[in-house]
Amino acid sequence: QKEVEQDPGPLSVPEGAIVSLNCTYSNSAFQYFMWYRQYSRKGPELLMYTYSSGNKEDGRFTAQVDKSSKYISLFIRDSQPSDSATYLCAMRTSYDKVIFGPGTSLSVIP
C-alpha cells in the first residue's frame, strides 16, 4: 500500500462546477497537510496548508482534513478554466519530510 493515494484522473468539469479532489493516506503520524497546484512545465505552487483535522477556507478553495479516516479533500468552488492543472496532495510528520500523492489532472471546460 502506498503511503499517499490519489485518483490520478483526468477529471473534466464544466466552468462554474464545484470540484472535489481527495487523498487517502496510511501513516497516522502525518500531521501537516498541503495541496499544491502544478501547471504544465512549472514547479508546484502551494495552495493550502493545514494542521490536524478540520476545515480551512481561502477564497474559492476549502481544504478538509479527517485524521480519523486518514482522508483529506480540496474543494474548488465556481471553477474556472484557469484552475486547469494537476493538483497534488502532500503531507508530512513533524520531522519535515514531505510525501506527495501522485496528483490529479483537472480540466475545467469553458
Next chain:
Amino acid sequence: SAVISQKPSRDICQRGTSLTIQCQVDSQVTMMFWYRQQPGQSLTLIATANQGSEATYESGFVIDKFPISRPNLTFSTLTVSNMSPEDSSIYLCSASTGDHQGYTFGSGTRLTVV
C-alpha cells in the same frame, strides 16, 4: 513565503557527463530539499540538504550519484553524476522556513540525457 530561483531551467546533456543545478532562495530558510519528478509522475524526494553537514538521502538515492552541497542558509546545489537516459527528469528544489507556512518550490530544471 520564500522565492526560489533555480538554474538552469533546462539542459540537454550527453550520457556519462555531470550537471550541477543551483538553487537560490531570497531569504534564509531552515530546510532545503531536492525532488525528482519523472514525466507524468509525482514528486519523489531525493534528499534533504543540510547546512554545514552531509545531505540526508532517501532510499534509492546515493551521494555518489547525487552529491549535494549547502554552504549557507540560502543556497544549495544538486549534481547529477555520470548521467544516463534514465536520469531524464525534472529536478526541483524546495525550501521551508519551518514556521508552518508550507514548502515553496522552484520552477524546476528539465533535464534530458541523450
